Amino acid sequence: MNTPVLSVRDLVIDFEGRPAQPALVQGVNFDVLPGQSVALIGESGCGKTLTSLAILGLLPPRMRVASGSIVLGGVDVLRASERKLRDLRGRTIGAIFQEPMSSLNPTMTVGDQIGESRRLHLGESRRSARVKAVELLDRVGIPNAGERARAYPHELSGGMQQRVMIAAAIACDPAIVLADEPTTALDATVQADILQLLEDLRKDLGLGILFVTHDLGVVADFCEQVVVMYAGHVVERAGTDALFGTPRHPYTEALLGAVPQAGRARTMLSVVPGRVPPSGSLPEGCRFRPRCGYALEPCRHAQHGNTSDVHFTFCDRVADGDLVLGSKS
């Protein structure tokens, strides 16, 4: 059996010392297999970032993982020491964020930054790390890599900076890369090149990739599995073709609303009327109910257990043909 490189189970994230306050993320479940690309989608405030930060062991100070498990490359992230977490970040998981300049050190050459990761995590010598850094820059498509290795980040274009970030992320041969809106800040043509690079690395290195994205084109073109989050819950998890072809949850359907089915043009999530409820004022029953065009009385009483796999009890029964919905209002 293919062992997941990342396994998230029944993840609950809440505020430390505030038991009365509802969890920010509740009952999130998904896996990333070696060489698999998985997308985490949902509107702003649905819990994607907190889930990603928990995976990296980097939740903000007042927050904690209240229950559940995160296993990264066979290591239990929630029981790992700070030292072990630092080792995991780099050796097992690489991270790429939207703004490369906020992650790159402006005072170090890009070659030294990439090399430093190998020296730190793999104990490589300065000379060998330098050679490897040039190889990596070449691998991510930076021309004249030997020369560019001596450049500082601000001397490179946004696209080149993002390539440097990718080289740094894969410097220690991680099993998985977390790519949080990796192309949002880039021009459209550069976006396509960076996404293609990630796809090539996935195939060539057998890298798992967890994309956090608002871009449905990225999902359609580059991801095999999709996890849809709404108000801290996973509402749907499916293969990409199934999700685009027959979305089961009304929230997924609403998000995909603007996507032409044929050709799947590169497009962002559809604008769904209304707002994601903040964790302090969640509606009773299904959290999507106030915005849902299909909502019926039973949706007020939909129960969400922490351990249920996907949070759409009522809609699940609808999708299974168990219940018939009235027409969409």
Ligand SMILES: Nc1ncnc2c1ncn2[C@@H]1O[C@H](COP(=O)(O)OP(=O)(O)OP(=O)(O)O)[C@@H](O)[C@H]1O
């Ligand atoms: N530092 C924080 N302090 C208080 N609440 C927070 C904090 N960070 C996130 N939250 C709350 O946690 C919930 C999930 O937020 P999160 O940032 O994970 O959403 P997201 O889906 O990643 O949004 P985005 O796409 O904008 O990054 C939201 O209700 C948000 O208001």
